[in-house]
Amino acid sequence: MNRLRQTRKLKGITLDEVAKDIGITKQALSYYETEEREPKKETWIKLADYYCVPVSYLMGLPSGLVEYIDQLGYLNFEKLHEFIIQWAEDRKIISPKNVSKQFMKVTEELGELAEGINKNDEDKTKDSLGDIMVTLIILAQDLNFDLLDCLNSAYRVIQNRKGKTINGVFVKESDLHE
CATH class of the missing domain: 1.10.260.40 (lambda repressor-like DNA-binding domains)
Incomplete structure (x- = not known):
């Protein structure tokens, strides 16, 4: 019932x-x-x-x-991606006219992530990371990109990259000045 x-x-x-x-x-x-x-x-x-x-x-x-x-029914990334796009379409959020507004939402969520990290607030940090993913998926749709394709392309570029980690930051080989 x-x-x-x-x-x-x-x-x-x-x-x-x-x-x-x-x-x-x-x-x-x-x-x-x-x-x-x-x-x-x-x-x-x-x-x-x-x-x-x-x-x-x-x-x-x-x-x-x-x-x-x-x-x-644990949702994998692809299924979540699909549900987020549907959620945004149902609310009429996705539109090429909204690119700059959606980009501002991404940066707003980045600010919240910085605050969560700076305050060592695990819940805020986790929530902000999720919110960033949501806003990026929507932004990619606004731009007529598939975020999964973008991620695949980025991985193909970095998968064989060589370099060094310096002070916790990876520096690619071509940027190393020894």
Whole structure:
């Protein structure tokens, strides 16, 4: 049994409000709440985001099953990349017109990473690294690049590079002045 109706009522929101806010019809939402129809994956995600609860909670999945699925469904980089792009497209973030704004988001997250490192705040550092990846994936899409292709290209360039690590920084052989 899903928890859509229960969650909506607990939040004190009408069918009309939810339907309008997430871009579906009131009738469709009613069908989902009465389980006459099953929402698409994207709709489950929109509803979970809207109510600020996990999708698994809305779907009424038992916690043991959720933990099992989570273990089986550990997302690899490619899948996360795909989900992030879908998330950004659903929110109309991705657009070639947004390149400079998205670049500013990348630099904002870099600043937060610097703060996390400087304050030895492990949680902030980890969160900032994740946020940087998200903003880079979106920026690459804005520029019509695939970040995975960019990463592959960069690796092919450095994979056989020779040089030295000096004071914790790798200096490529062509830049060494001995």
